[in-house]
Amino acid sequence: MKNLYLRSAVALACALSLAACGGDDDGTMQLGGGVEGVTVAGLVLQNKGGPELKVEPFASSFVFPDLIATNTEYDITIKSAPSNATCVMINGKGKSSIYGVGSIGVRCTLKPHDVKGKVVGLTTGPLVIINGTYRLTIPANATAFNLTTESEDKKTKFGQVGETQAYGLSVLQQPPGLTCRIDNAIGVMGKADVDNILITCN
Structure with missing residues (x-):
């Protein structure tokens, strides 16, 4: 009984850490790996091309129900991804050995969108707003803003919000001599950019 508990704990630890685990006493083993970034149903x-395995939201690992034998080729593919994310398979193709399977995983990234809106009355500056730990400085006389900024090489975007993620804008620093408020500042990102935010300063 003690050995059974130990083997179960080792199998769970292997699945969570994406480690390669050894097989069972009869030469069979579990086929599974780690999962990252799944927040809604839809990952299959x-x-x-065998039976489908549905991965639950917020799962950190997956395991196919059928054991595989040593020296068995496997080819794990993504049949469908959650509607709010794009997913990639990592090390999904390989061959089992006496040491187990490779470090298999699925990484999903939420589809990003902009958070933007209009600015009224910002005659002095700057105004600094935040969304979580991300901050944006808006200069004087701006009439619009977009939380999204780009790196110098324009290959990386910052400040976007993923689908189904919550956002909440607030003022970190008021402009000199003005008080600004943000309307429609809180919400949950849908399938398109948020563009109904209004910043009014007076």
Whole structure:
């Protein structure tokens, strides 16, 4: 009984850490791996076109129900991804050995969108607003803003919000001599940019 508990704990630890685990006493082993970034239902995996495996929201690992033998080829693919994310398979193709399977995983990234709106009455500046830990400085006389900024090489965007993620804008620093408020500052990102935010300063 003690050995059974130990083997179960080792199997769970292997799945969570994406480690390669050894097989069972009869030469069979679990086929699974880690999961990252799944927040809604819709992720479905298959091994070599076999039965579908649905991955639950917020799961950190997956395991196919059927054991595989040593020296068995596997080819895990993503049949469908959650509607709010794009997913990639990591090390999904390989061959089992006496040491187990490779470090298999699925990484999902929420589809990003802009948070933007209009600015009224910002005659002095700057105004600094935040969304979580992200901050944006808005200069004097601006009439619009967009939380999204780009790196110098324009390859990376910052400040976007993923689908189904909550956002909440607030003022970190008021402009000199003015008080600004933000309307429609709180919400949950849908399938398109948020563009109804209004900043009014007086």
